Amino acid sequence: MSVETPAAGTAAAEAEAVVLLDEVSKTYATGAAEVHALRGVSLRIDRGEYVAVIGPSGSGKSTLMNILGCLDVATSGRYELDGVDVEDLSEAELAAVRNRRIGFVFQQFNLLPTLSAWRNVELPLVYAGVGRAERRERAQQALGRVGLAGRVDHRPSELSGGQQQRVAIARALVTDPALILADEPTGNLDSRSSEDVMGLLDELHASGRTIVLITHDLEVAAAAERSVTVRDGVVHLDDAAAVDA
Known part of the structure; x- marks a missing residue:
């Protein structure tokens, strides 16, 4: 399998993958039947x-996330x-990867x-064993950002x-993760707050952050620089980021 990135020439060759999926499938057993969530x-x-990442309910979008x-x-x-x-x-080891390499932003905020x-923002640092004084400093810096x-x-x-939701985004940033994974981040917000949060994600992207936005809303998805659509467990690439089997 060869994987092409959106960039071209030397830039493509030198690009560094944060996410690399190769023929990933997920099957769930439901009694005697099997459900092929990803193919x-x-x-x-x-x-x-x-x-x-766009897709309706039941498409496999949540499984991919x-x-x-x-x-x-x-x-x-x-x-x-x-x-x-x-x-x-x-x-x-998976828990450590989730805590240190991925910053999660959920629809429900998930704040204590x-x-x-x-x-709330310092919690990933608690799990990582960071000292109290450093935790507070880094949490306050993230909230400032x-x-x-x-x-x-x-x-x-x-x-x-x-x-x-901004607190949740600060919590996602506090470990300096490789990937920010935002699942329907505007789902519980009014239109003004939604614009505010999407503007913040734009700023984070402009600063070099890698962001994957999971959504069913095409208007929200339009903020990303490219998109993929999940249908019936299959990913359809919507731009030049082609994958050749």
Whole structure:
């Protein structure tokens, strides 16, 4: 299999893949039947790219997201994340990869209501064993980067929906991950807050972050520099990022 990137010539040859899927399939057993959620997916996303993954409910989009986020493992095929082949990793090793190499942004924010903004942001660093003083400094820096320097001690209930999603994005950034994986990040926001969050993702992309945006909304997907569509467990590439079997 050969994989072509959106770039051309020398730039393509020198591009560094953050996500590399090679003939990845996922099958679930439901009683006597089997559900083929993904069918031979091959996809490459290079460092600094901003890619939208589009698909309706039941298309395999969520399964693809779970595999990209190391929340699930493929039935067959190979997945390399930032140069690490995740196929043979133990549960503990997968957890470490999720914590250190992937920054998650979810539709539901997933903030702990009893903790302040900075304490929510520091949680990945707690799991990574970083010292308290450094955790606080890095959490506050991350909140500053998303425009919440004046809200570090506020609890989620004291923040708007858009501000809560900014806290979630700060938490995703605090470990300096290779990949930001945003799953329907505007799904619970009004239009103004949605524009605010998408603008922030644009800024992060402009600063060199690698972002994968999972969405069913074509208008949201249009913010990405390229997109792929999942239908019936198959990925259809919507631009020049072709994969030749």
